[in-house]
Amino acid sequence: MTDTNPPSERFLDAIRGALGPGACITDQAGIEPYVTEWRGILRGRCSLVTRPTSTAEVSRILSICxxxxxxxxxxxxxxxxxxxxxxxxxxxxxxxxxxxIRELDSDNAAMVVEAGCVLKDLQxxxxxxxxxxxxxxxxxxxxxxxxxLxxxxxGTMTVRFGNARDLVLGLEVVLAGGEVWDGLRTLRKNNTGYDLKHLFIGSEGTLGVITAAALKLFPGLGSTETVLAALNTPDDVLKLFVRLRVQLGDDILGFETFPSLGLKLARKHIPDIRDPFAGDYPQYALVEAFSHRRDPVLRESLNEAFATALDDGLILDAVVAESQAQSDALWRIRESIPEAHAKEGATIRHDVSVPVSKVPQFLTAGKTLVEQRLPGVRVIAFGHIGDGNIHFNLLQPEDMAKDRFLARMPELNRAVHDLVDxxxxxxxxxxxxxxxxREDLARYRPAVELRMMRGIKSxxxxxxxxxxxxxxxxEDLG
Ligand SMILES: Cc1cc2nc3c(=O)[nH]c(=O)nc-3n(C[C@H](O)[C@H](O)[C@H](O)COP(=O)(O)OP(=O)(O)OC[C@H]3O[C@@H](n4cnc5c(N)ncnc54)[C@H](O)[C@@H]3O)c2cc1C
Incomplete structure (x- = not known):
């Protein structure tokens, strides 16, 4: 791969001179966390880490680079x-x-925040x-x-509030040459030509540095309810989702699914995970409902909906969280699954989406496809089924060596992604x-889209x- 220039001593001096104290890390031990991936699979390399404290400093860094x-x-x-x-x-x-946090304007239901704020702190x-x-x-x-951004x-609220993109009112971005674009508007309406913020959202740092964002806020959660339902098949999970969308409308905050194997591995590898059911069931749906008000009707509507689903045989059992601690425990099962299967063995991960109505078809066909190619492979398909987004993960067969399993990754990825496509x-x-x-991008996005993307990049x-x-x-950018 061709590289841009490696940093010279003169360059390093220029950067140091342009920034305040403590902004540069040049020793290998200090650089290490920034070139180390948390997944532990790939490693990066660089000779300098900069830690600017202002948009002006970001601008100076990019201009020098x-x-x-x-x-x-x-x-x-x-x-x-x-x-x-x-x-x-x-x-x-x-x-x-x-x-x-530069501004939090409750009346305008918006906050203006700098890019390095930790998400939890903003929540x-x-x-x-x-x-x-x-x-x-x-x-x-x-x-x-x-x-x-x-x-x-x-994430887990997309089904109700959309992706990060849907929460953005404006952005401040430093462009590659160092120029600052102040697009930090907090307007709900603004039809004045191309909406440039969307170019930078999802651009993975390839177009400029987002330094601040104006974000939409919503009324706080007055009440929430969490239910874990046991079901027979992914098809039933979808039916439950469609039914609850009709019965509860926008009260659905999250709708996740995981299979029996996900719960078993979470119990095996993660301390304190408990199976809330007496029996073992093939599939689970985790449902979070909410109201902006303190709302006893929410619990009643939810109870009624699940009682009917039980009577109809659509669900096999359900537990309703009676406290925040119980709700947290149910969410912990879902959130422990990636860690649990990583502890069980090597994993080949797929983060795919299909139209919500096609999730069961994808899951059935996907499972057959990978099992035919690799008998003994263990499929753990879980995630944000309400958004049609499934983490279709493959766990190494119990009798197969890790390296031999991982060597099959390209072939299995191709088969799964072709099916998704x-x-x-x-x-x-x-x-x-x-x-x-990168290779999937080149394979699955149409040529005209790739051409527009490269043009925007250049x-x-x-x-x-x-x-x-x-x-x-x-080299593909010309
Ligand atoms: C346990 C766990 C659960 C997760 N769950 C989800 C999930 O449910 N949904 C989901 O979408 N993701 C999930 N992720 C993935 C990850 O957390 C998200 O992609 C997250 O948005 C990345 O934020 P980050 O600050 O760590 O970005 P980084 O990993 O540091 O960077 C990601 C990309 O953004 C670029 N970038 C970072 N900051 C800027 C900036 N200011 N300006 C321009 N470019 C920038 C980087 O160059 C890079 O291309 C999960 C990860 C973990 C470990």
Missing amino acids: NEARVAVTPQGGNTGMVAAALPQGGIVLSTERLNR DAAGQVGQLLPLSLGAEGSCHIGGN ATNAG SLGGSFSAEHGIGMVK LLDPNHIMNPGKLFLP
């Missing part, structure tokens, strides 16, 4: 799934010290003034809002492209210094 043609990899919490924040040379620009700040920032994911204690993160789905629902899914980053090697190989 652009002039010297040195690559810049923006990095937030480094919790991504596709090695998109892993530098391939050049410098890392960490947003960890860009972490101020808490909104909560303290009775508001809700409806973005929630397993990494929320360490991921940054800038990273969430640069990956257009999904044939159903009108996406090979990357919420995790992005990074370095891991327009906004003509010297290709922004996060090279992510989405596209530098």
Whole structure:
């Protein structure tokens, strides 16, 4: 892969001179966490980590890098799934010290925040003034809002509030040459030509550095209810979802599913995970309902809906959380599944989406497909079924060595992604492209879309210094 210039001593001096104290890390031990992926699969390399504290400092860094043609990899919490924040040379620009809440305007239901704010801190700040920032994911204690926007993160409230993209009113971005674009508007309506913020949302640091964002807030959660239902098949899970959408409408905050094997592995590998049911069931649906008000009717509507589903034989059993602790325990089962199967053995992961109505068809066909190719493979398909987003993960057969299993990854990925494509789905629902899914991008996005994407990249980053090697190989950009 071609690289931009490696940083020279003169360049390093220029960067140091442009930033305040403590902003540069150059020793290997200090750099280590920024070139280490949490998944432990890939490693990056860079000779400098910068930690700016203001938009002006970000601007100076990019201007110097652009002039010297040195690559810049923006990095937030480094919790991504596709090695998109892993530098391939050049410098890392960490947003960890860009972490101020600039404004929280309850009357306008909006907050203006810097890119390095940890998501959980923003949820808490909104909560303290009775508001809700409806973005929630397993990494929320360490991921940054800038990273969430640069990956257009999904999570467990997407079914009601959409992806990260849907929560953005405006952005402040430093462009590759160092120019600052102040698009931090907090307007609900603004039809004045191209909506440029959407170019940067989901761009994985390849077009510029998001330094701040204006986010939408919503009335806080007055009451929530959590139910775990046991069912026979994914088809029944879908039927339950469709039925609850009719009966409860927008009261559905989250709708997740996991199979029996997911619960078994969570119990085996994660302390304190308890099976809330006496029996073993093939499939589970985790439902979170909410009201902005303190609302006893919510519990009644939910009880009624699940009682009818039980009478009809659509569900086999259900438990309703009676306290926040019980609700947390049910969510912990769902959130422990990735860690549990990682502890069980090597995993080949797929983060795919298909139209919601086609999820059962995908799950049945996908399971048959991989089992035919690799007898003994264990499928753990779980996730955000209400958004049509399934983490279709394959666990190594019990009698197969890890290396032999992982060697089958390209073939199994291709088979699963081809199936997804044939159903009108996406090979990357919420995790992005990074370095891991570049070939899929080239294979599954139509030529005209790839041409437009490359054109946008070349327009906004003509010297290709922004996060090279992510989405596209530098040589493919011409
Ligand atoms: C336990 C766990 C659960 C997860 N669950 C979900 C989930 O439910 N849904 C989901 O979507 N993801 C999930 N993820 C993946 C990950 O948390 C998200 O992709 C998250 O949005 C990444 O944020 P980050 O700050 O860690 O970004 P990083 O990993 O640091 O960076 C990700 C990408 O964004 C770019 N970037 C970061 N900051 C900026 C910036 N300020 N300007 C421009 N580019 C920038 C980087 O260059 C890189 O390309 C999960 C991860 C873990 C570990």
